[in-house]
Amino acid sequence: MHDKTVRRRRALLVLLVVLSLLLLTAYFGEAPSGRLHSVQRGFLTVVSPIQDGANKALKPVRDLFGGITDTFHAKSQRNELRKQVDKLHRELVNDQAEKRSYRELLTMFHLDNQLSVANYHPVTATVVAKTPNIWYSTVTIDKGEAAGVHVNDPVINGEGLVGKVTQVASDGAQVSLITDSSVGVSARIGTSNATGIVQPKVGDPNDLLLQYLPANMQANRGEWVVTSGTVASHNDSLYPPGIPIGQVTSVNEESAYKSVNVHPVANLHNLDVVQVLTAASGSLPSNLAHLASTLPSGQSPGGGPTGEALASTGAVR
Amino acid sequence: MTPPSAGLLARIGALSVALVLIQIGVVSEIPLFGVNVDLSPLLVAFVGLTCGSTLGAATGFAVGLLVDLALLQTLGVTSLIFTLIGYWSGRLRELRDPQAALTPLLVGAAASAVSLVGYSLIEFLLGVDAPVSLELLRQIVLGVVVNTIASLPMWALVRRTLEGALPDDPRRRRRRRAYATGGLSPLSRP
Numbered sequence: 001m002h003d004k005t006v007r008r009r010r011a012l013l014v015l016l017v018v019l020s021l022l023l024l025t026a027y028f029g030e031a032p033s034g035r036l037h038s039v040q041r042g043f044l045t046v047v048s049p050i051q052d053g054a055n056k057a058l059k060p061v062r063d064l065f066g067g068i069t070d071t072f073h074a075k076s077q078r079n080e081l082r083k084q085v086d087k088l089h090r091e092l093v094n095d096q097a098e099k100r101s102y103r104e105l106l107t108m109f110h111l112d113n114q115l116s117v118a119n120y121h122p123v124t125a126t127v128v129a130k131t132p133n134i135w136y137s138t139v140t141i142d143k144g145e146a147a148g149v150h151v152n153d154p155v156i157n158g159e160g161l162v163g164k165v166t167q168v169a170s171d172g173a174q175v176s177l178i179t180d181s182s183v184g185v186s187a188r189i190g191t192s193n194a195t196g197i198v199q200p201k202v203g204d205p206n207d208l209l210l211q212y213l214p215a216n217m218q219a220n221r222g223e224w225v226v227t228s229g230t231v232a233s234h235n236d237s238l239y240p241p242g243i244p245i246g247q248v249t250s251v252n253e254e255s256a257y258k259s260v261n262v263h264p265v266a267n268l269h270n271l272d273v274v275q276v277l278t279a280a281s282g283s284l285p286s287n288l289a290h291l292a293s294t295l296p297s298g299q300s301p302g303g304g305p306t307g308e309a310l311a312s313t314g315a316v317r
Numbered sequence: 318m319t320p321p322s323a324g325l326l327a328r329i330g331a332l333s334v335a336l337v338l339i340q341i342g343v344v345s346e347i348p349l350f351g352v353n354v355d356l357s358p359l360l361v362a363f364v365g366l367t368c369g370s371t372l373g374a375a376t377g378f379a380v381g382l383l384v385d386l387a388l389l390q391t392l393g394v395t396s397l398i399f400t401l402i403g404y405w406s407g408r409l410r411e412l413r414d415p416q417a418a419l420t421p422l423l424v425g426a427a428a429s430a431v432s433l434v435g436y437s438l439i440e441f442l443l444g445v446d447a448p449v450s451l452e453l454l455r456q457i458v459l460g461v462v463v464n465t466i467a468s469l470p471m472w473a474l475v476r477r478t479l480e481g482a483l484p485d486d487p488r489r490r491r492r493r494r495a496y497a498t499g500g501l502s503p504l505s506r507p
Contacts, residue, residue: 009371013400016374016377016378016400017400019393019396020393020394020396021393021397023382023392023393024391024394027393028391036392040385040392041389043386051338051387055342058339058342058343061343062342062343062347065347066346066347129345130341138389140341140388140389166389174388174389269348270346
């Protein structure tokens with residue numbers, strides 16, 4: 001009797017472990033359109049309304065705890081922000097004059113309103129789930145194919161760039177945040193022309209790395225890092241130019257290229273409402289994204305800034 | 318070995334679904350010291366510690382699959398790790414039946430450590446391009462610490478939910494009687 005129990009227990013363990021390994025191998029080896037991925041998307045479609053309901057019902061609890069943790073940071077942030085406001089007031093005066101000139105130039109060359117976020121047909125979505133571990137920085141949103149969301153669509157919120165869509169179901173989608181190891185964004189510092197690739201430092205959700213900048217480039221702490229509006233490889237997302245990603249926290253001097261540490265501007269720990277830039281078919285962003293996807297491959301981010309497959313949204317009409 | 322009752326299975330199922338929903342909808346949104354509490358490995362470990370290795374492993378597999386499906390993660394990774402956590406904690410109960418007050422804390426800490434380190438190892442094996450940095454180690458250690466803090470309330474929740482449906486364990490019955498009578502049968506007391 002005892003032997004039978006032991007045998008049964010061990011058999012169950014072996015069965016479950018083998019089943020897990022089979023699932024892992026099959027899932028890892030198949031294409032995103034494969035059966036297991038489809039099952040997963042189907043499951044998301046089924047549970048998405050439940051998650052949405054649970055998310056709304058439990059929002060007060062989340063807000064309560066979020067409020068408590070936010071209070072701890074509020075005081076130090078207030079002092080920092082006061083200094084920034086003073087600085088920004090001074091900059092605003094200069095920028096307003098420059099903005100006027102810029103608008104005039106855009107109108108002169110018929111580029112006005114071609115590349116604004118509104119032209120990307122933003123779809124507002126609510127975050128209904130978030131991964132709890134340090135290896136996947138993803139969130140699930142309640143809008144999917146039915147709302148025009150596609151894989152690789154950029155995702156932003158009121159603060160700045162959040163990430164891109166990596167999987168879509170009919171009524172939900174998975175968004176990989178900019179801190180996820182699978183995401184890389186072409187970016188530049190402030191108003192400089194040199195572009196690099198922003199990639200996460202895996203295991204540190206509060207830090208990004210802007211790599212492959214020219215060694216002679218000047219970068220100062222506190223400068224803004226924004227999207228460059230270019231893609232670095234043929235399967236990248238085409239982010240609109242000028243979306244804030246974060247601020248420079250430190251500069252690393254390396255051999256051939258310079259890299260800087262960037263603190264994300266969007267609070268990725270507390271995402272509630274986001275916008276998916278869907279770039280409806282036929283729009284300029286959609287056409288440019290299509291053009292970028294047809295560029296020859298083989299120009300990986302590691303190829304450096306000179307190897308960027310340029311589909312500059314500012315250069316193509 | 319008596320098969321688990323339908324009531325016990327229903328309670329484990331309901332508890333697992335509710336906790337996974339709360340985990341991904343609420344708890345994951347609240348960072349503590351820069352990391353998130355992960356209730357799933359604690360749930361699996363405590364089900365194993367309460368119900369034994371067979372139910373622990375099966376619950377681990379099911380909860381892992383649910384987490385991977387709901388979060389669009391690589392299927393099988395969480396199932397594999399949670400199956401081992403559930404089985405191991407169940408074996409701990411069957412072999413030692415630890416009764417110390419610190420047991421849930423130690424089991425919770427160990428389950429969290431196995432979960433975080435196991436995850437990291439599998440991700441490295443699957444080819445995630447990431448350096449083994451001090452920051453990563455810090456995140457793992459902090460993750461274990463915050464999960465250990467969450468262990469006691471999780472243990473209380475799992476025990477309270479399941480104890481009404483558990484089959485009567487002869488060893489526990491003997492221990493309860495010994496506690497009540499000072500180790501003697503009521504008939505032999507003076």
